[in-house]
Amino acid sequence: MNHQGHGPSAVIAGVGASRQGKFPGSTDLSLATEAVLALLEDCGIDKDDIDGLLTMPGTTSRDPAKHYLELGEHLGINPKVAGSLQMGGATCGALVQQAALYVEAGMADAVLCVFGDAAKTGGSRFSAAPGRDPSWKNWGMFGNAANSAMGATRHMALYGTTSEQLGWVAVNGRRNASLNPDAVMRDPITIEDHQNSRWIVEPLHLFDCCLITDGGVAILVTSRQRAKDLRQFPVSLLGMGQGHTLETLARKDWWYLPHQQDCISRAYRMAGLSPSDIDVAQLYDNFTISVLFWLEHAGFCKPGDSGPFVEGGTRIALDGELPLNTAGGNLSESYMQGWLHVVEGVRQMRHGAGVRQVKDAQTCLVTGRGMTLNTASCLILGRD
Amino acid sequence: MNDFTPIPAPSELSAPFWASGLDGVLRLQKCARCSHIRFPLDPICPRCLSSEHEWTALSGRGTVQTFIRFQRAYDPSWEDRVPYVVALIQLEEGPVMISNVVGDGALEVEVDDPVEVVYEHLGTNAALPQFRLIEEK
Numbered sequence: 001m002n003h004q005g006h007g008p009s010a011v012i013a014g015v016g017a018s019r020q021g022k023f024p025g026s027t028d029l030s031l032a033t034e035a036v037l038a039l040l041e042d043c044g045i046d047k048d049d050i051d052g053l054l055t056m057p058g059t060t061s062r063d064p065a066k067h068y069l070e071l072g073e074h075l076g077i078n079p080k081v082a083g084s085l086q087m088g089g090a091t092c093g094a095l096v097q098q099a100a101l102y103v104e105a106g107m108a109d110a111v112l113c114v115f116g117d118a119a120k121t122g123g124s125r126f127s128a129a130p131g132r133d134p135s136w137k138n139w140g141m142f143g144n145a146a147n148s149a150m151g152a153t154r155h156m157a158l159y160g161t162t163s164e165q166l167g168w169v170a171v172n173g174r175r176n177a178s179l180n181p182d183a184v185m186r187d188p189i190t191i192e193d194h195q196n197s198r199w200i201v202e203p204l205h206l207f208d209c210c211l212i213t214d215g216g217v218a219i220l221v222t223s224r225q226r227a228k229d230l231r232q233f234p235v236s237l238l239g240m241g242q243g244h245t246l247e248t249l250a251r252k253d254w255w256y257l258p259h260q261q262d263c264i265s266r267a268y269r270m271a272g273l274s275p276s277d278i279d280v281a282q283l284y285d286n287f288t289i290s291v292l293f294w295l296e297h298a299g300f301c302k303p304g305d306s307g308p309f310v311e312g313g314t315r316i317a318l319d320g321e322l323p324l325n326t327a328g329g330n331l332s333e334s335y336m337q338g339w340l341h342v343v344e345g346v347r348q349m350r351h352g353a354g355v356r357q358v359k360d361a362q363t364c365l366v367t368g369r370g371m372t373l374n375t376a377s378c379l380i381l382g383r384d
Numbered sequence: 385m386n387d388f389t390p391i392p393a394p395s396e397l398s399a400p401f402w403a404s405g406l407d408g409v410l411r412l413q414k415c416a417r418c419s420h421i422r423f424p425l426d427p428i429c430p431r432c433l434s435s436e437h438e439w440t441a442l443s444g445r446g447t448v449q450t451f452i453r454f455q456r457a458y459d460p461s462w463e464d465r466v467p468y469v470v471a472l473i474q475l476e477e478g479p480v481m482i483s484n485v486v487g488d489g490a491l492e493v494e495v496d497d498p499v500e501v502v503y504e505h506l507g508t509n510a511a512l513p514q515f516r517l518i519e520e521k
Contacts, residue, residue: 127458131482132424133398138512139484141470142458150472154450157495202453247430249423249480255450255472 004272010103011234014043014220020334031216032116052108058117059124088370093377099221116216159304167194169288177328210330217339239271239380275299282341338368405503405511414440444501489521
């Protein structure tokens with residue numbers, strides 16, 4: 001690969017994940033701690049060498065803005081840099097970017113990024129209504145799926161996208177999860193299963209929607225120099241990008257998330273890469289329609305063509321032209337709000353994904369999005 | 385339907401919005417400096433940041449940018465209404481508003497269908513703006 005990139009020299013040197021699923025008695029802290037222990041084992045860094053702590057509070061966090069305080073005390077860390085950020089599914093990418101910039105600037109050398117959430121057993125509800133005053137609940141607009149469903153309806157009307165095509169994203173995720181011993185949902189599903197699953201909000205079925213799970217994830221960003229002393233192959237950050245539409249409703253074509261295209265364009269530019277250079281992708285799949293939008297925003301197909309792109313599932317399969325969500329994603333692996341997408345991207349770039357490994361993969365695009373269609377971040381991971 | 389009470393106590397910001405529909409006219413905030421008509425409601429204009437505005441009468445017409453159908457209620461106050469349609473309405477004057485499509489043929493609504501505002505009166509100081517299809521299905 002010949003890219004003329006100017007991404008940071010910082011690398012992802014370690015990853016760790018807790019058990020994923022339903023664990024009565026677990027807390028966001030206990031799950032985050034499990035993930036950190038797994039990370040220490042993964043890369044062999046001494047806890048006391050960690051000099052940065054960036055966290056994402058989960059839905060069950062008691063005091064989200066001060067989450068880093070609680071977790072840092074719990075882990076016995078007194079870092080040079082710290083903080084917490086909440087941008088939903090875009091948070092992980094944004095924190096890895098922040099960590100890389102801290103390392104790049106010499107403000108820290110080993111920055112730990114952590115997320116933990118007991119969403120499943122902690123009684124988190126994902127059916128609240130967004131909006132300010134008046135709130136959207138005045139018109140009966142409830143739930144995280146509703147915003148994405150709006151986009152699905154218009155995409156279907158403009159381009160002829162079908163529910164069955166959305167179903168292929170779910171079938172693909174489950175097929176990959178069946179090869180992932182850590183995935184929560186491993187029984188293969190069919191398009192018929194997808195079509196027969198109940199409406200969450202039409203046009204989205206249950207199998208168009210992500211899981212709700214307990215779990216934790218940790219990611220270590222270090223200097224390339226420090227990574228040499230650690231166990232794992234260092235994964236490069238070839239490109240990084242963000243994009244945000246903070247004017248909910250008011251931005252033209254808000255339903256289509258125009259900021260996501262900007263987000264990925266910025267990362268391509270930093271990496272000196274184009275869509276055809278991407279070997280494997282972990283695209284944020286809170287809902288199946290989100291993946292279709294990403295495919296268009298990332299330039300893997302033309303606007304409107306994502307339905308046919310995924311139909312039949314061959315292009316996006318592990319041996320296809322663009323292997324997609326190779327660990328199962330939010331839909332089938334676990335709903336870690338994009339954190340496991342980065343972990344899987346790292347494993348693919350280490351060539352350590354076992355039976356899910358995409359042969360000779362040199363680059364991986366990882367995307368995340370969050371809030372009320374507001375936020376987006378992405379990373380282009382690589383091997384050099 | 386009688387126990388359907390989706391409108392909260394109007395705030396200082398939203399009281400004119402809710403009261404607007406009592407005479408059947410949709411009104412939104414129009415910036416006194418740059419004339420930008422805005423939704424969602426906001427104390428300042430997101431375009432020029434002026435805090436001066438007037439409540440301007442709109443045509444009440446628009447098109448359905450997109451919509452979703454709720455087949456189940458996620459809040460008890462909506463149980464009597466399912467199935468119902470929530471839509472993004474592209475108003476003639478520019479803003480996109482969240483609302484419902486109600487009335488004849490509402491469940492068969494399609495993207496880009498023309499609609500006009502209708503009001504459901506709720507109490508004496510508030511009315512909920514919703515939209516109905518202009519053309520018969």
